[in-house]
Amino acid sequence: MSSSVPSSLLPPSPAPSTPRPGGPQRRYKLETEVVYTESPDQYRSSSVPIYQTATFKQASGSEMGEYDYTRSGNPTRTQLERHLAKIMNASRVLAVASGMSAMDVIARLLRPGDEVIAGDDLYGGTNRLLKYLSTNGGIIVHHVDTTSISAVTEKLNDKTAMVLLESPTNPLIKICDIPTITRLVKDRVPNAIVAVDNTMLSPIAQNPLDFGVDIVYESATKFLSGHHDLMAGVIAVNDEKLAEKLFFTVNATGCGLAPFDCWLLLRGVKTLAIRFEKAQSNAQTVAEYLEGAGFKVRYPGLESHPQYDLHWSMARGAGAVLSFETGSVDVSERIVESARLWGISVSFGCVNSLISMPCKMSHASIDPKVRAERALPEDLIRLCVGIENVSDLVEDLKHALFQAGALKTESALPC
Ligand SMILES: Cc1ncc(COP(=O)(O)O)c(C=O)c1O
Numbered sequence: 001m002s003s004s005v006p007s008s009l010l011p012p013s014p015a016p017s018t019p020r021p022g023g024p025q026r027r028y029k030l031e032t033e034v035v036y037t038e039s040p041d042q043y044r045s046s047s048v049p050i051y052q053t054a055t056f057k058q059a060s061g062s063e064m065g066e067y068d069y070t071r072s073g074n075p076t077r078t079q080l081e082r083h084l085a086k087i088m089n090a091s092r093v094l095a096v097a098s099g100m101s102a103m104d105v106i107a108r109l110l111r112p113g114d115e116v117i118a119g120d121d122l123y124g125g126t127n128r129l130l131k132y133l134s135t136n137g138g139i140i141v142h143h144v145d146t147t148s149i150s151a152v153t154e155k156l157n158d159k160t161a162m163v164l165l166e167s168p169t170n171p172l173i174k175i176c177d178i179p180t181i182t183r184l185v186k187d188r189v190p191n192a193i194v195a196v197d198n199t200m201l202s203p204i205a206q207n208p209l210d211f212g213v214d215i216v217y218e219s220a221t222k223f224l225s226g227h228h229d230l231m232a233g234v235i236a237v238n239d240e241k242l243a244e245k246l247f248f249t250v251n252a253t254g255c256g257l258a259p260f261d262c263w264l265l266l267r268g269v270k271t272l273a274i275r276f277e278k279a280q281s282n283a284q285t286v287a288e289y290l291e292g293a294g295f296k297v298r299y300p301g302l303e304s305h306p307q308y309d310l311h312w313s314m315a316r317g318a319g320a321v322l323s324f325e326t327g328s329v330d331v332s333e334r335i336v337e338s339a340r341l342w343g344i345s346v347s348f349g350c351v352n353s354l355i356s357m358p359c360k361m362s363h364a365s366i367d368p369k370v371r372a373e374r375a376l377p378e379d380l381i382r383l384c385v386g387i388e389n390v391s392d393l394v395e396d397l398k399h400a401l402f403q404a405g406a407l408k409t410e411s412a413l414p415c
Pocket residue numbers: 098099100101123125126166170197199200218219220221231232233
């Protein structure tokens with residue numbers, strides 16, 4: 001490095017495996033921080049460069065530089081991780097290949113004989129990985145209704161190694177009391193890890209690390225990136241020892257996010273606040289429309305949500321995912337197929353609106369018998385609201401409902 005380059009313009013980040021006590025500090029409000037990235041190099045580039053390289057040359061055989069191999073660390077990934085750490089109130093964030101990869105890294109903290117307490121309504125892929133661990137890894141998994149604090153605490157014992165929470169849940173939009181559950185777990189089983197999947201809200205609307213949980217992870221395929229053009233996962237912690245354990249697995253298994261995907265995610269996250277705000281406002285209108293039309297709608301922005309107060313005690317927003325039932329699988333199928341603007345697709349948190357039937361799509365990997373035991377309605381429709389004009393969205397939905405016979409008249413309905 002040239003000695004004439006002022007130190008403020010040099011890459012500010014230590015190597016990924018170096019502890020960062022306290023983590024990067026937030027200077028601005030969240031909406032500003034998502035946009036604001038430090039100038040990463042001596043050229044003051046406005047966009048973080050993509051270091052599309054697998055290897056880094058060393059000055060000599062015995063002198064290691066900051067980076068040697070992209071699996072172990074890459075400057076584009078470091079910039080992304082530092083940026084996300086500010087946004088997620090974390091001392092350290094690790095960026096990996098997908099949300100499931102994030103969960104896999106976290107799950108590798110477990111040992112045979114350990115017990116995990118998880119929700120009874122969770123993303124199908126999470127359920128699949130937990131099932132794999134219980135079948136092949138000697139892990140005992142208890143699925144409980146996490147809306148009930150006692151249902152969680154009843155399963156706590158000295159073998160409990162992890163409590164895995166989602167709030168809101170995907171797809172039933174159930175809310176759990178993250179701060180209280182965390183406190184009770186820490187009181188009774190101090191070594192147990194509380195991990196929260198925050199994918200449904202993103203750090204713009206909820207920051208579970210603030211409630212004392214150990215690990216927050218997200219599928220960055222969703223809100224954080226926002227355009228359905230990459231797969232990514234992020235893991236956020238506030239404990240350097242834990243960060244090092246997780247980083248060991250990321251390096252050992254080679255699941256660190258590739259430089260180009262890091263760059264895409266850095267670009268996507270800059271519009272997180274504005275995308276989220278618009279999608280959420282659209283979701284509120286759509287939810288109110290459906291409720292007004294007589295459907296049972298699950299959305300934490302509606303006062304009718306059974307855990308409305310609890311949700312707003314933890315979160316700054318309701319998100320953009322809602323679900324509703326029609327009373328008939330056939331009717332639901334016809335609604336989905338009659339939608340023109342709403343894309344029939346899995347996933348959520350994207351700029352465009354999506355419609356799906358979880359039992360046939362995102363949650364199809366859960367055994368139908370288990371779905372029934374856990375009261376996941378087969379006719380459930382999930383709407384993942386985007387940033388389009390809201391009247392177009394409501395009109396298209398109204399048309400689909402009418403076509404499917406779920407409404408008597410197309411025009412008579414509130415909009
Ligand atoms: C709540 C939730 N967590 C985790 C995941 C996994 O993320 P990914 O698809 O990025 O692996 C998903 C969806 O896939 C999800 O909906």
